Amino acid sequence: MTVQLEDVTVHFGNKHSGRTCALEGFDLSVAAGETVALLGPSGSGKSTALKAVAGFVRPTRGRIRLGGNDVTDLPPARRGIGVVVQQYALFPHLRVADNVAFGLRAARKPKAEVSRRVGEMLEMVGMTAYGRRFPRELSGGQQQRVAIARALAIQPSVLLLDEPLAALDAQLRADMLGELQKLRREVPDIAIVYVTHDQSEALALADRIAVMRDARLVDIAPAAELYAAPPSAFTASFLGGANLLPVSVDEGAVKVAGAVVPGLKPEDGKSLLCIRPHAIRLEPPEPANAVEDVARLVGRVVAAQWRGASSQVTCLVDGLADVVVRVDVPADRRVPELGAAVVMVLPVEACSLVPAEVG
């Protein structure tokens, strides 16, 4: 079923406590079978958007449609949406199987069907052996599976996931990411909205990514497209931590710190060069061989962090005050010394231009 948010605005609070605008003119459409990730920093309104779809908060303005029907005024109980919240919110006094059965019992399904469906769901998330346990007897990852099973038990056509992996440690998060991908294939027809502030989750799971900031939608596009050619500076740096370098245009050529970026066409209103840390190469300051399609920036190393598979080296560019360039140096390459003069090599095919921030 298609989920549509049209011009949805949500305010919290009242005149006395002060009003917060948690969501402002938000438009989004998620098709059946599609996964859209809402990605944004803390407080950007991601959860609020989800709550508006689920019916937990009432929009001050705008409409919400499910499969074309306006559900803005329907209570959550009548929307038939599966919801998994960040802290899972399992019912602590109910056993795992009863948690999963909760929605089925609320719908007054016959006993036989309830137990069959609970069995199926627990099997799907690999928790068959835990049906008799209480939530407090489960690990975080197991609780998360139960929460997903509980949400899917009612056979929703829309599934909302609010930072489902945020409470898990790194290893478990990676495992669960794989499981969510597998789960996705088992319920191919439902629309999924996946809230996260972790870009790797968004890239791994989402067909499209909606980037949010300050209660607004900034950009929305297929994940690969958004990564390869970010339409805005915010998206570029939030998704993949791109370097943003101010450019100047001189005689139809794009220049960074005086160095020409060969082959890059200047575009109106786009004054930042965007390049991913892993696309930059560091070389010793030696005379360049000019055949390559690259821009060469001279600078020096100010910091280096070892990250196992790579090192992140932070450099300053000569002639660009206050701009740091982060470079991922693969483990098999030598990391330059702190303070060493280096040349940053920017391959043109990895460069794109984005508009500068307004305001």
Place this chain on the structure above:
Amino acid sequence: MAVEALGATVVVSSQRRRDGKWLWVLPPLLVIAVLVVYPLVLVAIESIPAWGDVVGSAEFRDALVRTVQIAVSSTVGCLIVGTFLAVVISFVPFPGARVVAGLVDTMLALPSFLVALSFTFIYGTTGILRAGGFLTSPWAVVLAEVTFYTPFVMRPLLAAMSRLPQAQLDVAASLGAGPWRVLRQVVLPEVRPALVAGGSLTLLLTLNEFGIVLFLGAKGTTTLPMLVHTKGIVMFDYPGACVIAVVQIALSLGLYAVLRMALGGRRARLD
């Protein structure tokens, strides 16, 4: 020899440390002994000759039954009314919910006989409702005790309900549960400890309630505390009063022990 000596010193030193701690316990124990235990022992000793007479009397048995009846009915009433009000205050958004919650706290500070006194203005023979006979029936006592003790149930309930994670209520609703089902299957089970705590406190207090019964039920309703009062102060039957006092104390302590065991057991299983 050497080993024994060593062992002895070890024991002594550890004993001395424990002795040091015991010293700190002594003053409060002494105070309790003098102020609480000693009078109770006197009461118990005083009561010895009168046991046969009192326990055999119909007056005593009636009062015992009446006391338990009133306490149990009042507690049940408090639980029903208190739960209802706490749910409304916590979950039904209405202007002034905070004021009402504040009023609950104020009620806790009022003396119980004041409620009884105010009842005489409403239901008394000259009162607004002129319900005459009602005032002297045990039901008036139950009603007054429900009025007075309901805040004792609401206080812990309101606290527990404010701690309920909103996400759980939201999720329950999204799973298709209506308000009634959410209340029955999510809210009430999770605030049960508070309900039990408030209920048992109320039961203990109503069992020992004196002021309300004295003000309202003087004619028709005699409870154990009333009987202690009549026998001891009015009829100068001091040993008889002491017997009833001992029964009253045993009833309270017994109930308290049972509740502690039941509650303690549950808590141990929860953690």
